[in-house]
Amino acid sequence: MNFEQLKPQVKLILAKTNKTVDERLLSICELLESQIKYYNWVGFYFRNENKDELLLGPYIGKQTDHTVIPFGKGICGQVAVSNENFVVPDVAAQDNYIACSIDVKAEIVVPIFVNGENIGQIDIDSNTPDPFTEADERFLEFVCAEIAGILS
Numbered sequence: 001m002n003f004e005q006l007k008p009q010v011k012l013i014l015a016k017t018n019k020t021v022d023e024r025l026l027s028i029c030e031l032l033e034s035q036i037k038y039y040n041w042v043g044f045y046f047r048n049e050n051k052d053e054l055l056l057g058p059y060i061g062k063q064t065d066h067t068v069i070p071f072g073k074g075i076c077g078q079v080a081v082s083n084e085n086f087v088v089p090d091v092a093a094q095d096n097y098i099a100c101s102i103d104v105k106a107e108i109v110v111p112i113f114v115n116g117e118n119i120g121q122i123d124i125d126s127n128t129p130d131p132f133t134e135a136d137e138r139f140l141e142f143v144c145a146e147i148a149g150i151l152s
């Protein structure tokens with residue numbers, strides 16, 4: 001499936017109000033990981049209400065030890081403070097990077113805004129070097145905006 005074909009699937013999953021928010025987010029992870037071959041780990045981090053740190057949410061892919069990420073640390077922690085997409089074509093070239101697996105070559109993180117506030121992010125790791133284009137950013141911004149719609 002290409003991005004345009006995936007968009008209605010994303011909407012369908014998020015509209016399932018008989019499922020919890022976490023169940024729906026996990027289904028989004030499953031959809032993206034299964035349909036886009038260079039998406040090898042797909043997950044969510046959400047801001048802790050009480051502390052400047054991110055907490056791991058639903059994800060698909062290798063188990064990760066990084067269930068808590070302080071603001072500013074790693075790619076995810078930097079997005080928590082920059083409020084901007086972060087596309088990393090080569091993770092080995094990043095100083096402020098938290099490695100989860102030696103297989104990961106690239107990463108993209110896109111923030112989720114609810115009422116203008118950065119409340120979390122989608123994080124995708126790829127085992128393919130430099131796989132992400134602006135089309136990934138636009139698609140993931142769409143996904144995050146749709147998710148914001150069920151969180152607000």
Ligand code: SME
Nearest residue numbers: 064074075076097098100
């Ligand atoms: N690589 C991330 C940490 C999270 S894992 O990719 C699951 C980072 O540098 O923030």
